[in-house]
Amino acid sequence: EVPYYRAMLKRMALEGTYVINNPFWWSADDKFFNYSLAAKLGVAIPKTVLLPQHSYIPDIVSESLRNLEFPLDWQGIVDYVGFPAFLKPHDGGGWKMVSKIHSLEQLWYQYNQTGTRCMVLQEAIDYDKFVRCYCVGQKKVLIMPYDPTKPYLSGQQYVQIENYLEPELAQRVESDVIKICQALGYDINTVEFAIKDGVPYAIDFMNPAPDAELASVGEYNHNWFVNAVTDLVFEKLSKEIPQPEYRWISLLNGVNAVEKKKVGTKKSSSKKTSNASKKASSTSRKKSKSSIEDLSTNQEVKTRTARG
Known part of the structure; x- marks a missing residue:
């Protein structure tokens, strides 16, 4: 929400700085596009x-x-x-x-x-359960029980409940989180799901500067996030980082992958998606x-x- 920072990050990216998250895509992204993309990827949305x-x-x-x-x-x-x-x-x-x-x-x-x-x-969605998920590096996922009815940033939204989701459901949520974040290209993001009758509906997943304040998310979630981001930074520093390709087509790798799968198939992709x-x-x-x-x-x- 500070245009100066976004403009400077774009300038730094031009000179070869690796920026977490991609400032060009962040500027172009919007929620309605996100919902359309998720549906194209086979993720349930309202x-x-x-x-x-x-x-x-x-x-x-x-x-x-x-x-x-x-x-x-x-x-x-x-x-x-x-x-x-x-x-x-x-x-x-x-x-x-x-x-x-x-x-x-x-x-x-x-x-x-x-x-x-x-x-x-x-x-x-008249949900049975609600979760908010950190995703770091497009591969590490933390599923957090979440109460969206509590005041935002109140410290009351994140609750600790062991085995909140059944293993099969947790696996699907984690898979959908990674699928969404890889398609959007975000190194750091949060994805929210309203779960009804065993179906996780992706509600909000345009959070490239997610809440990680200790007083808000709690000590466990805060420490997990800090450690995961630290690992991500050191991973990037440990190897040569290829210069990102700042073109729209390269920013939608998830969509490209879906389109490639369609090539050569005789059946409509609509038959492969869930109701x-x-x-x-x-x-x-x-x-x-x-x-x-x-x-x-x-x-x-x-x-x-x-x-x-």
């Missing part, structure tokens, strides 16, 4: 819809958004996502501007407060008219009030 902004800067005129539809098909959106749901920024963090929505009227009210922020509406993943991939489906690529014409370009 049903999610990208919403056009409520308001626009003065220089945006009607012709600028002639490929958008107005009014939105609000009923179609909520029929797909369901209630309760979360309205949140498509690229935010730290639980800022996040609202839990229980009705269409409440959705309209909260949406009307969002101004120029682009938002997503996401299914709220939950199929539904999750509908973040960009044609039926959801709120996605930019699916919206048609005639959106009024004015600060407006959501209505049916």
